[in-house]
Amino acid sequence: MVGGSTPSGTAIRPIPLHGAMFSATATRAPPITARSSARLDPNGHGFALNLLNSEWCKIAVRLSSYEFCRFCNLPRFQIFTHMPDHSAQEPAMFxxxxxxxxxxxxxxxxxxxxIADMAGYERTLERTRHYLNGAETAFEFGCGTGTTALRLAPSLRRIVATDISSGMIAIAREKAEAEDRANVAFEVATPDAAPWPDESFDVALGFNVLHLVxxxxxxxxxxxxxxKPGGLFISKTPCLKEMNPLVRIAVRVMQVFxxxxxxxFLSAADLEREMAAAGFEIIERARHASRGRDARPFLVARKR
Structure with missing residues:
Protein backbone atom coordinates (compact mmCIF):
# COMPACT_ATOMS: atom_id res chain seq x y z
CA MET A 1 0.00 0.00 0.00
CA VAL A 2 1.34 3.40 -0.94
CA GLY A 3 0.96 6.31 1.45
CA GLY A 4 3.18 9.15 2.64
CA SER A 5 3.01 12.90 2.24
CA THR A 6 3.71 15.62 -0.28
CA PRO A 7 6.58 18.13 0.03
CA SER A 8 4.23 20.46 1.93
CA GLY A 9 3.25 17.78 4.41
CA THR A 10 -0.18 17.09 2.91
CA ALA A 11 -0.97 13.41 3.34
CA ILE A 12 -1.48 11.32 0.24
CA ARG A 13 -4.18 8.75 0.83
CA PRO A 14 -3.84 5.71 -1.44
CA ILE A 15 -6.92 4.98 -3.49
CA PRO A 16 -7.99 1.37 -4.17
CA LEU A 17 -8.42 0.45 -7.82
CA HIS A 18 -9.74 -3.00 -8.70
CA GLY A 19 -8.02 -4.50 -5.69
CA ALA A 20 -4.76 -2.64 -6.30
CA MET A 21 -3.53 0.74 -5.14
CA PHE A 22 -2.14 3.80 -6.85
CA SER A 23 1.65 3.73 -6.67
CA ALA A 24 3.95 6.70 -6.34
CA THR A 25 6.99 4.71 -7.40
CA ALA A 26 6.57 4.46 -11.15
CA THR A 27 9.34 6.28 -13.00
CA ARG A 28 8.43 5.72 -16.62
CA ALA A 29 5.13 5.86 -18.47
CA PRO A 30 4.28 3.05 -20.89
CA PRO A 31 3.87 3.71 -24.60
CA ILE A 32 0.59 5.36 -25.50
CA THR A 33 -1.43 3.25 -27.88
CA ALA A 34 -4.39 4.17 -30.03
CA ARG A 35 -6.57 2.13 -27.69
CA SER A 36 -5.57 4.20 -24.65
CA SER A 37 -5.57 7.63 -26.28
CA ALA A 38 -8.22 7.70 -28.97
CA ARG A 39 -11.73 9.07 -28.98
CA LEU A 40 -12.59 8.25 -25.39
CA ASP A 41 -15.40 5.94 -26.42
CA PRO A 42 -15.10 2.30 -25.37
CA ASN A 43 -18.09 1.48 -27.58
CA GLY A 44 -16.35 2.61 -30.75
CA HIS A 45 -12.82 3.46 -31.89
CA GLY A 46 -11.78 4.78 -28.57
CA PHE A 47 -10.22 5.29 -25.25
CA ALA A 48 -10.78 2.04 -23.35
CA LEU A 49 -11.84 2.35 -19.75
CA ASN A 50 -9.26 -0.26 -18.92
CA LEU A 51 -6.75 2.59 -18.98
CA LEU A 52 -7.68 2.79 -15.30
CA ASN A 53 -5.75 -0.44 -14.85
CA SER A 54 -2.73 0.92 -16.70
CA GLU A 55 0.58 2.30 -15.50
CA TRP A 56 -0.77 5.81 -16.11
CA CYS A 57 -2.73 5.56 -12.90
CA LYS A 58 0.41 4.57 -11.01
CA ILE A 59 2.23 7.75 -11.91
CA ALA A 60 -0.59 10.07 -10.83
CA VAL A 61 0.79 10.84 -7.39
CA ARG A 62 4.39 11.20 -8.58
CA LEU A 63 3.51 13.55 -11.43
CA SER A 64 1.11 15.64 -9.41
CA SER A 65 3.75 16.30 -6.76
CA TYR A 66 5.69 18.47 -9.19
CA GLU A 67 2.96 20.31 -11.10
CA PHE A 68 0.90 23.37 -10.29
CA CYS A 69 -2.50 24.31 -11.64
CA ARG A 70 -1.73 27.18 -13.98
CA PHE A 71 -5.07 28.89 -13.31
CA CYS A 72 -5.43 28.71 -9.53
CA ASN A 73 -1.79 27.92 -8.67
CA LEU A 74 -2.66 25.09 -6.32
CA PRO A 75 -0.15 22.24 -6.33
CA ARG A 76 -1.21 19.22 -8.31
CA PHE A 77 -0.36 16.86 -5.48
CA GLN A 78 -3.96 17.68 -4.56
CA ILE A 79 -5.04 16.00 -7.79
CA PHE A 80 -7.30 13.57 -5.91
CA THR A 81 -9.31 16.34 -4.26
CA HIS A 82 -8.57 19.30 -6.53
CA MET A 83 -9.45 18.52 -10.12
CA PRO A 84 -10.90 21.81 -11.40
CA ASP A 85 -12.02 22.11 -15.01
CA HIS A 86 -10.59 25.40 -16.25
CA SER A 87 -11.21 24.59 -19.90
CA ALA A 88 -13.86 27.30 -20.18
CA GLN A 89 -11.17 29.88 -19.43
CA GLU A 90 -9.07 28.81 -22.41
CA PRO A 91 -9.83 30.15 -25.90
CA ALA A 92 -11.64 27.61 -28.08
CA MET A 93 -9.13 28.11 -30.87
CA PHE A 94 -6.38 27.06 -28.45
CA ILE A 115 -14.02 -1.26 -32.59
CA ALA A 116 -14.39 -2.56 -29.05
CA ASP A 117 -18.16 -3.20 -29.06
CA MET A 118 -19.05 -4.11 -32.62
CA ALA A 119 -22.59 -5.18 -31.70
CA GLY A 120 -23.26 -1.80 -30.08
CA TYR A 121 -21.74 0.01 -33.06
CA GLU A 122 -23.94 -1.94 -35.49
CA ARG A 123 -27.00 -1.11 -33.41
CA THR A 124 -26.15 2.59 -33.69
CA LEU A 125 -25.79 2.30 -37.46
CA GLU A 126 -29.09 0.44 -37.67
CA ARG A 127 -30.99 3.11 -35.73
CA THR A 128 -29.36 5.85 -37.79
CA ARG A 129 -30.41 4.17 -41.05
CA HIS A 130 -33.96 4.05 -39.71
CA TYR A 131 -34.11 7.83 -40.27
CA LEU A 132 -32.64 7.70 -43.79
CA ASN A 133 -34.41 6.92 -47.06
CA GLY A 134 -31.55 7.35 -49.52
CA ALA A 135 -32.52 10.83 -50.68
CA GLU A 136 -30.84 12.87 -47.93
CA THR A 137 -27.73 14.98 -48.01
CA ALA A 138 -25.81 14.60 -44.75
CA PHE A 139 -23.09 16.45 -42.87
CA GLU A 140 -20.87 14.69 -40.33
CA PHE A 141 -18.42 16.38 -37.98
CA GLY A 142 -15.71 14.60 -36.03
CA CYS A 143 -15.68 11.86 -38.68
CA GLY A 144 -12.21 10.60 -37.75
CA THR A 145 -10.92 8.23 -40.41
CA GLY A 146 -14.31 7.98 -42.08
CA THR A 147 -15.48 4.53 -41.00
CA THR A 148 -19.03 5.58 -40.09
CA ALA A 149 -19.46 7.91 -43.07
CA LEU A 150 -18.47 5.12 -45.44
CA ARG A 151 -20.80 2.64 -43.73
CA LEU A 152 -23.75 5.04 -44.00
CA ALA A 153 -22.98 6.32 -47.51
CA PRO A 154 -25.12 3.66 -49.29
CA SER A 155 -28.15 4.96 -47.34
CA LEU A 156 -27.62 8.58 -48.40
CA ARG A 157 -27.65 10.58 -51.61
CA ARG A 158 -24.48 12.37 -50.49
CA ILE A 159 -22.48 12.85 -47.29
CA VAL A 160 -19.88 15.49 -46.49
CA ALA A 161 -17.78 14.24 -43.55
CA THR A 162 -15.44 16.59 -41.68
CA ASP A 163 -12.81 16.57 -38.97
CA ILE A 164 -10.33 19.04 -37.47
CA SER A 165 -7.46 16.62 -38.20
CA SER A 166 -5.95 16.69 -41.67
CA GLY A 167 -4.23 13.40 -40.83
CA MET A 168 -7.58 11.74 -40.14
CA ILE A 169 -9.09 13.19 -43.31
CA ALA A 170 -6.16 11.95 -45.41
CA ILE A 171 -6.80 8.39 -44.21
CA ALA A 172 -10.56 8.77 -44.78
CA ARG A 173 -9.94 9.83 -48.38
CA GLU A 174 -7.70 6.84 -48.91
CA LYS A 175 -10.43 4.55 -47.63
CA ALA A 176 -13.08 6.22 -49.80
CA GLU A 177 -10.90 5.79 -52.88
CA ALA A 178 -10.24 2.15 -52.03
CA GLU A 179 -13.99 1.52 -51.64
CA ASP A 180 -14.84 3.63 -54.71
CA ARG A 181 -17.44 5.68 -52.83
CA ALA A 182 -18.36 8.52 -55.14
CA ASN A 183 -21.05 10.07 -52.88
CA VAL A 184 -18.69 10.79 -49.96
CA ALA A 185 -16.52 13.88 -49.57
CA PHE A 186 -14.05 14.35 -46.72
CA GLU A 187 -13.03 17.86 -45.67
CA VAL A 188 -11.14 19.58 -42.85
CA ALA A 189 -13.78 21.74 -41.17
CA THR A 190 -15.76 22.41 -38.00
CA PRO A 191 -19.52 23.02 -37.67
CA ASP A 192 -19.11 26.57 -36.40
CA ALA A 193 -16.86 27.55 -39.32
CA ALA A 194 -18.29 25.35 -42.07
CA PRO A 195 -18.19 26.97 -45.53
CA TRP A 196 -21.59 25.69 -46.69
CA PRO A 197 -24.69 27.92 -46.91
CA ASP A 198 -27.49 27.90 -44.38
CA GLU A 199 -29.96 24.99 -44.61
CA SER A 200 -27.69 22.90 -46.87
CA PHE A 201 -28.28 19.48 -45.27
CA ASP A 202 -31.14 17.18 -44.33
CA VAL A 203 -29.19 15.31 -41.64
CA ALA A 204 -26.23 16.09 -39.38
CA LEU A 205 -24.19 13.38 -37.68
CA GLY A 206 -21.88 13.67 -34.68
CA PHE A 207 -20.68 10.38 -33.24
CA ASN A 208 -18.27 10.24 -30.28
CA VAL A 209 -17.25 13.87 -30.72
CA LEU A 210 -19.30 16.37 -28.67
CA HIS A 211 -17.34 15.65 -25.49
CA LEU A 212 -14.18 16.59 -27.42
CA VAL A 213 -15.47 19.99 -28.57
CA LYS A 228 -32.89 22.47 -43.27
CA PRO A 229 -36.09 23.18 -41.28
CA GLY A 230 -37.10 19.94 -39.57
CA GLY A 231 -33.69 18.41 -40.26
CA LEU A 232 -32.26 15.78 -37.93
CA PHE A 233 -29.15 15.82 -35.78
CA ILE A 234 -28.13 12.26 -34.84
CA SER A 235 -25.42 11.81 -32.25
CA LYS A 236 -23.85 9.46 -29.74
CA THR A 237 -21.64 10.91 -27.02
CA PRO A 238 -19.55 9.39 -24.23
CA CYS A 239 -20.76 11.09 -21.05
CA LEU A 240 -17.75 10.87 -18.79
CA LYS A 241 -19.62 12.40 -15.87
CA GLU A 242 -21.62 9.16 -15.76
CA MET A 243 -18.51 6.96 -15.79
CA ASN A 244 -16.13 5.94 -13.04
CA PRO A 245 -14.84 9.18 -11.45
CA LEU A 246 -11.30 7.85 -11.76
CA VAL A 247 -11.57 8.47 -15.49
CA ARG A 248 -11.34 12.20 -14.74
CA ILE A 249 -8.06 11.66 -12.87
CA ALA A 250 -6.60 9.49 -15.62
CA VAL A 251 -7.52 11.98 -18.34
CA ARG A 252 -6.07 14.93 -16.44
CA VAL A 253 -2.79 13.09 -15.91
CA MET A 254 -2.57 12.20 -19.59
CA GLN A 255 -3.31 15.80 -20.57
CA VAL A 256 -0.33 16.99 -18.52
CA PHE A 257 1.86 15.08 -20.99
CA PHE A 265 -17.13 15.78 -18.51
CA LEU A 266 -20.81 15.77 -19.46
CA SER A 267 -23.97 13.92 -18.48
CA ALA A 268 -26.82 13.02 -20.81
CA ALA A 269 -28.90 15.73 -19.14
CA ASP A 270 -26.16 18.28 -19.88
CA LEU A 271 -26.20 17.31 -23.56
CA GLU A 272 -29.95 17.56 -23.84
CA ARG A 273 -29.98 21.01 -22.22
CA GLU A 274 -27.32 22.25 -24.63
CA MET A 275 -29.16 20.85 -27.63
CA ALA A 276 -32.43 22.42 -26.52
CA ALA A 277 -30.69 25.78 -26.09
CA ALA A 278 -29.38 25.49 -29.67
CA GLY A 279 -32.89 24.97 -31.04
CA PHE A 280 -33.32 21.18 -31.11
CA GLU A 281 -36.07 18.90 -29.86
CA ILE A 282 -35.04 15.38 -28.77
CA ILE A 283 -37.19 12.73 -30.50
CA GLU A 284 -35.27 9.57 -29.57
CA ARG A 285 -33.08 8.55 -26.65
CA ALA A 286 -31.32 5.20 -26.54
CA ARG A 287 -28.29 3.29 -25.24
CA HIS A 288 -26.73 0.77 -27.58
CA ALA A 289 -23.90 -0.94 -25.71
CA SER A 290 -24.09 -4.73 -25.87
CA ARG A 291 -22.40 -5.21 -22.51
CA GLY A 292 -21.76 -3.35 -19.28
CA ARG A 293 -23.12 0.00 -18.17
CA ASP A 294 -23.60 2.30 -21.14
CA ALA A 295 -22.68 5.95 -20.62
CA ARG A 296 -22.97 6.85 -24.31
CA PRO A 297 -26.48 8.15 -25.06
CA PHE A 298 -27.69 7.96 -28.65
CA LEU A 299 -29.82 11.04 -29.31
CA VAL A 300 -31.90 12.01 -32.32
CA ALA A 301 -32.86 15.68 -32.31
CA ARG A 302 -35.05 17.61 -34.73
CA LYS A 303 -34.36 21.23 -35.69
CA ARG A 304 -37.15 23.44 -34.40
Whole structure:
Protein backbone atom coordinates (compact mmCIF):
# COMPACT_ATOMS: atom_id res chain seq x y z
CA MET A 1 0.00 0.00 0.00
CA VAL A 2 1.34 3.40 -0.94
CA GLY A 3 0.96 6.31 1.45
CA GLY A 4 3.18 9.15 2.64
CA SER A 5 3.01 12.90 2.24
CA THR A 6 3.71 15.62 -0.28
CA PRO A 7 6.58 18.13 0.03
CA SER A 8 4.23 20.46 1.93
CA GLY A 9 3.25 17.78 4.41
CA THR A 10 -0.18 17.09 2.91
CA ALA A 11 -0.97 13.41 3.34
CA ILE A 12 -1.48 11.32 0.24
CA ARG A 13 -4.18 8.75 0.83
CA PRO A 14 -3.84 5.71 -1.44
CA ILE A 15 -6.92 4.98 -3.49
CA PRO A 16 -7.99 1.37 -4.17
CA LEU A 17 -8.42 0.45 -7.82
CA HIS A 18 -9.74 -3.00 -8.70
CA GLY A 19 -8.02 -4.50 -5.69
CA ALA A 20 -4.76 -2.64 -6.30
CA MET A 21 -3.53 0.74 -5.14
CA PHE A 22 -2.14 3.80 -6.85
CA SER A 23 1.65 3.73 -6.67
CA ALA A 24 3.95 6.70 -6.34
CA THR A 25 6.99 4.71 -7.40
CA ALA A 26 6.57 4.46 -11.15
CA THR A 27 9.34 6.28 -13.00
CA ARG A 28 8.43 5.72 -16.62
CA ALA A 29 5.13 5.86 -18.47
CA PRO A 30 4.28 3.05 -20.89
CA PRO A 31 3.87 3.71 -24.60
CA ILE A 32 0.59 5.36 -25.50
CA THR A 33 -1.43 3.25 -27.88
CA ALA A 34 -4.39 4.17 -30.03
CA ARG A 35 -6.57 2.13 -27.69
CA SER A 36 -5.57 4.20 -24.65
CA SER A 37 -5.57 7.63 -26.28
CA ALA A 38 -8.22 7.70 -28.97
CA ARG A 39 -11.73 9.07 -28.98
CA LEU A 40 -12.59 8.25 -25.39
CA ASP A 41 -15.40 5.94 -26.42
CA PRO A 42 -15.10 2.30 -25.37
CA ASN A 43 -18.09 1.48 -27.58
CA GLY A 44 -16.35 2.61 -30.75
CA HIS A 45 -12.82 3.46 -31.89
CA GLY A 46 -11.78 4.78 -28.57
CA PHE A 47 -10.22 5.29 -25.25
CA ALA A 48 -10.78 2.04 -23.35
CA LEU A 49 -11.84 2.35 -19.75
CA ASN A 50 -9.26 -0.26 -18.92
CA LEU A 51 -6.75 2.59 -18.98
CA LEU A 52 -7.68 2.79 -15.30
CA ASN A 53 -5.75 -0.44 -14.85
CA SER A 54 -2.73 0.92 -16.70
CA GLU A 55 0.58 2.30 -15.50
CA TRP A 56 -0.77 5.81 -16.11
CA CYS A 57 -2.73 5.56 -12.90
CA LYS A 58 0.41 4.57 -11.01
CA ILE A 59 2.23 7.75 -11.91
CA ALA A 60 -0.59 10.07 -10.83
CA VAL A 61 0.79 10.84 -7.39
CA ARG A 62 4.39 11.20 -8.58
CA LEU A 63 3.51 13.55 -11.43
CA SER A 64 1.11 15.64 -9.41
CA SER A 65 3.75 16.30 -6.76
CA TYR A 66 5.69 18.47 -9.19
CA GLU A 67 2.96 20.31 -11.10
CA PHE A 68 0.90 23.37 -10.29
CA CYS A 69 -2.50 24.31 -11.64
CA ARG A 70 -1.73 27.18 -13.98
CA PHE A 71 -5.07 28.89 -13.31
CA CYS A 72 -5.43 28.71 -9.53
CA ASN A 73 -1.79 27.92 -8.67
CA LEU A 74 -2.66 25.09 -6.32
CA PRO A 75 -0.15 22.24 -6.33
CA ARG A 76 -1.21 19.22 -8.31
CA PHE A 77 -0.36 16.86 -5.48
CA GLN A 78 -3.96 17.68 -4.56
CA ILE A 79 -5.04 16.00 -7.79
CA PHE A 80 -7.30 13.57 -5.91
CA THR A 81 -9.31 16.34 -4.26
CA HIS A 82 -8.57 19.30 -6.53
CA MET A 83 -9.45 18.52 -10.12
CA PRO A 84 -10.90 21.81 -11.40
CA ASP A 85 -12.02 22.11 -15.01
CA HIS A 86 -10.59 25.40 -16.25
CA SER A 87 -11.21 24.59 -19.90
CA ALA A 88 -13.86 27.30 -20.18
CA GLN A 89 -11.17 29.88 -19.43
CA GLU A 90 -9.07 28.81 -22.41
CA PRO A 91 -9.83 30.15 -25.90
CA ALA A 92 -11.64 27.61 -28.08
CA MET A 93 -9.13 28.11 -30.87
CA PHE A 94 -6.38 27.06 -28.45
CA UNK A 95 -8.11 23.69 -28.07
CA UNK A 96 -8.81 23.29 -31.79
CA UNK A 97 -5.19 23.88 -32.80
CA UNK A 98 -3.76 21.66 -30.09
CA UNK A 99 -6.32 18.91 -30.59
CA UNK A 100 -5.76 18.90 -34.35
CA UNK A 101 -2.06 18.28 -33.75
CA UNK A 102 -2.90 15.55 -31.23
CA UNK A 103 -5.19 13.67 -33.63
CA UNK A 104 -2.74 14.13 -36.51
CA UNK A 105 -0.04 12.42 -34.43
CA UNK A 106 -2.13 9.35 -33.64
CA UNK A 107 -4.18 9.11 -36.86
CA UNK A 108 -2.55 5.95 -38.20
CA UNK A 109 -2.73 4.14 -34.87
CA UNK A 110 -6.31 5.28 -34.43
CA UNK A 111 -7.25 3.91 -37.86
CA UNK A 112 -5.80 0.52 -36.97
CA UNK A 113 -7.58 0.25 -33.62
CA UNK A 114 -10.52 -2.20 -33.71
CA ILE A 115 -14.02 -1.26 -32.59
CA ALA A 116 -14.39 -2.56 -29.05
CA ASP A 117 -18.16 -3.20 -29.06
CA MET A 118 -19.05 -4.11 -32.62
CA ALA A 119 -22.59 -5.18 -31.70
CA GLY A 120 -23.26 -1.80 -30.08
CA TYR A 121 -21.74 0.01 -33.06
CA GLU A 122 -23.94 -1.94 -35.49
CA ARG A 123 -27.00 -1.11 -33.41
CA THR A 124 -26.15 2.59 -33.69
CA LEU A 125 -25.79 2.30 -37.46
CA GLU A 126 -29.09 0.44 -37.67
CA ARG A 127 -30.99 3.11 -35.73
CA THR A 128 -29.36 5.85 -37.79
CA ARG A 129 -30.41 4.17 -41.05
CA HIS A 130 -33.96 4.05 -39.71
CA TYR A 131 -34.11 7.83 -40.27
CA LEU A 132 -32.64 7.70 -43.79
CA ASN A 133 -34.41 6.92 -47.06
CA GLY A 134 -31.55 7.35 -49.52
CA ALA A 135 -32.52 10.83 -50.68
CA GLU A 136 -30.84 12.87 -47.93
CA THR A 137 -27.73 14.98 -48.01
CA ALA A 138 -25.81 14.60 -44.75
CA PHE A 139 -23.09 16.45 -42.87
CA GLU A 140 -20.87 14.69 -40.33
CA PHE A 141 -18.42 16.38 -37.98
CA GLY A 142 -15.71 14.60 -36.03
CA CYS A 143 -15.68 11.86 -38.68
CA GLY A 144 -12.21 10.60 -37.75
CA THR A 145 -10.92 8.23 -40.41
CA GLY A 146 -14.31 7.98 -42.08
CA THR A 147 -15.48 4.53 -41.00
CA THR A 148 -19.03 5.58 -40.09
CA ALA A 149 -19.46 7.91 -43.07
CA LEU A 150 -18.47 5.12 -45.44
CA ARG A 151 -20.80 2.64 -43.73
CA LEU A 152 -23.75 5.04 -44.00
CA ALA A 153 -22.98 6.32 -47.51
CA PRO A 154 -25.12 3.66 -49.29
CA SER A 155 -28.15 4.96 -47.34
CA LEU A 156 -27.62 8.58 -48.40
CA ARG A 157 -27.65 10.58 -51.61
CA ARG A 158 -24.48 12.37 -50.49
CA ILE A 159 -22.48 12.85 -47.29
CA VAL A 160 -19.88 15.49 -46.49
CA ALA A 161 -17.78 14.24 -43.55
CA THR A 162 -15.44 16.59 -41.68
CA ASP A 163 -12.81 16.57 -38.97
CA ILE A 164 -10.33 19.04 -37.47
CA SER A 165 -7.46 16.62 -38.20
CA SER A 166 -5.95 16.69 -41.67
CA GLY A 167 -4.23 13.40 -40.83
CA MET A 168 -7.58 11.74 -40.14
CA ILE A 169 -9.09 13.19 -43.31
CA ALA A 170 -6.16 11.95 -45.41
CA ILE A 171 -6.80 8.39 -44.21
CA ALA A 172 -10.56 8.77 -44.78
CA ARG A 173 -9.94 9.83 -48.38
CA GLU A 174 -7.70 6.84 -48.91
CA LYS A 175 -10.43 4.55 -47.63
CA ALA A 176 -13.08 6.22 -49.80
CA GLU A 177 -10.90 5.79 -52.88
CA ALA A 178 -10.24 2.15 -52.03
CA GLU A 179 -13.99 1.52 -51.64
CA ASP A 180 -14.84 3.63 -54.71
CA ARG A 181 -17.44 5.68 -52.83
CA ALA A 182 -18.36 8.52 -55.14
CA ASN A 183 -21.05 10.07 -52.88
CA VAL A 184 -18.69 10.79 -49.96
CA ALA A 185 -16.52 13.88 -49.57
CA PHE A 186 -14.05 14.35 -46.72
CA GLU A 187 -13.03 17.86 -45.67
CA VAL A 188 -11.14 19.58 -42.85
CA ALA A 189 -13.78 21.74 -41.17
CA THR A 190 -15.76 22.41 -38.00
CA PRO A 191 -19.52 23.02 -37.67
CA ASP A 192 -19.11 26.57 -36.40
CA ALA A 193 -16.86 27.55 -39.32
CA ALA A 194 -18.29 25.35 -42.07
CA PRO A 195 -18.19 26.97 -45.53
CA TRP A 196 -21.59 25.69 -46.69
CA PRO A 197 -24.69 27.92 -46.91
CA ASP A 198 -27.49 27.90 -44.38
CA GLU A 199 -29.96 24.99 -44.61
CA SER A 200 -27.69 22.90 -46.87
CA PHE A 201 -28.28 19.48 -45.27
CA ASP A 202 -31.14 17.18 -44.33
CA VAL A 203 -29.19 15.31 -41.64
CA ALA A 204 -26.23 16.09 -39.38
CA LEU A 205 -24.19 13.38 -37.68
CA GLY A 206 -21.88 13.67 -34.68
CA PHE A 207 -20.68 10.38 -33.24
CA ASN A 208 -18.27 10.24 -30.28
CA VAL A 209 -17.25 13.87 -30.72
CA LEU A 210 -19.30 16.37 -28.67
CA HIS A 211 -17.34 15.65 -25.49
CA LEU A 212 -14.18 16.59 -27.42
CA VAL A 213 -15.47 19.99 -28.57
CA UNK A 214 -14.51 22.93 -26.36
CA UNK A 215 -16.77 25.38 -28.23
CA UNK A 216 -19.83 23.13 -28.04
CA UNK A 217 -22.35 25.98 -28.05
CA UNK A 218 -20.88 27.35 -31.28
CA UNK A 219 -20.70 23.88 -32.78
CA UNK A 220 -24.35 23.11 -32.00
CA UNK A 221 -25.42 26.49 -33.38
CA UNK A 222 -23.41 25.69 -36.51
CA UNK A 223 -25.15 22.35 -36.90
CA UNK A 224 -28.51 24.10 -36.48
CA UNK A 225 -27.58 26.65 -39.16
CA UNK A 226 -26.55 23.95 -41.65
CA UNK A 227 -29.72 21.91 -41.27
CA LYS A 228 -32.89 22.47 -43.27
CA PRO A 229 -36.09 23.18 -41.28
CA GLY A 230 -37.10 19.94 -39.57
CA GLY A 231 -33.69 18.41 -40.26
CA LEU A 232 -32.26 15.78 -37.93
CA PHE A 233 -29.15 15.82 -35.78
CA ILE A 234 -28.13 12.26 -34.84
CA SER A 235 -25.42 11.81 -32.25
CA LYS A 236 -23.85 9.46 -29.74
CA THR A 237 -21.64 10.91 -27.02
CA PRO A 238 -19.55 9.39 -24.23
CA CYS A 239 -20.76 11.09 -21.05
CA LEU A 240 -17.75 10.87 -18.79
CA LYS A 241 -19.62 12.40 -15.87
CA GLU A 242 -21.62 9.16 -15.76
CA MET A 243 -18.51 6.96 -15.79
CA ASN A 244 -16.13 5.94 -13.04
CA PRO A 245 -14.84 9.18 -11.45
CA LEU A 246 -11.30 7.85 -11.76
CA VAL A 247 -11.57 8.47 -15.49
CA ARG A 248 -11.34 12.20 -14.74
CA ILE A 249 -8.06 11.66 -12.87
CA ALA A 250 -6.60 9.49 -15.62
CA VAL A 251 -7.52 11.98 -18.34
CA ARG A 252 -6.07 14.93 -16.44
CA VAL A 253 -2.79 13.09 -15.91
CA MET A 254 -2.57 12.20 -19.59
CA GLN A 255 -3.31 15.80 -20.57
CA VAL A 256 -0.33 16.99 -18.52
CA PHE A 257 1.86 15.08 -20.99
CA UNK A 258 -0.10 15.93 -24.12
CA UNK A 259 -1.37 12.36 -24.34
CA UNK A 260 -5.07 13.28 -24.29
CA UNK A 261 -7.01 16.05 -26.05
CA UNK A 262 -9.56 18.45 -24.59
CA UNK A 263 -12.32 16.43 -22.90
CA UNK A 264 -15.58 17.69 -21.39
CA PHE A 265 -17.13 15.78 -18.51
CA LEU A 266 -20.81 15.77 -19.46
CA SER A 267 -23.97 13.92 -18.48
CA ALA A 268 -26.82 13.02 -20.81
CA ALA A 269 -28.90 15.73 -19.14
CA ASP A 270 -26.16 18.28 -19.88
CA LEU A 271 -26.20 17.31 -23.56
CA GLU A 272 -29.95 17.56 -23.84
CA ARG A 273 -29.98 21.01 -22.22
CA GLU A 274 -27.32 22.25 -24.63
CA MET A 275 -29.16 20.85 -27.63
CA ALA A 276 -32.43 22.42 -26.52
CA ALA A 277 -30.69 25.78 -26.09
CA ALA A 278 -29.38 25.49 -29.67
CA GLY A 279 -32.89 24.97 -31.04
CA PHE A 280 -33.32 21.18 -31.11
CA GLU A 281 -36.07 18.90 -29.86
CA ILE A 282 -35.04 15.38 -28.77
CA ILE A 283 -37.19 12.73 -30.50
CA GLU A 284 -35.27 9.57 -29.57
CA ARG A 285 -33.08 8.55 -26.65
CA ALA A 286 -31.32 5.20 -26.54
CA ARG A 287 -28.29 3.29 -25.24
CA HIS A 288 -26.73 0.77 -27.58
CA ALA A 289 -23.90 -0.94 -25.71
CA SER A 290 -24.09 -4.73 -25.87
CA ARG A 291 -22.40 -5.21 -22.51
CA GLY A 292 -21.76 -3.35 -19.28
CA ARG A 293 -23.12 0.00 -18.17
CA ASP A 294 -23.60 2.30 -21.14
CA ALA A 295 -22.68 5.95 -20.62
CA ARG A 296 -22.97 6.85 -24.31
CA PRO A 297 -26.48 8.15 -25.06
CA PHE A 298 -27.69 7.96 -28.65
CA LEU A 299 -29.82 11.04 -29.31
CA VAL A 300 -31.90 12.01 -32.32
CA ALA A 301 -32.86 15.68 -32.31
CA ARG A 302 -35.05 17.61 -34.73
CA LYS A 303 -34.36 21.23 -35.69
CA ARG A 304 -37.15 23.44 -34.40
Missing amino acids: HVANDARFWDRIARKYAADP AAREAALNGVHRLL GKAPYVA
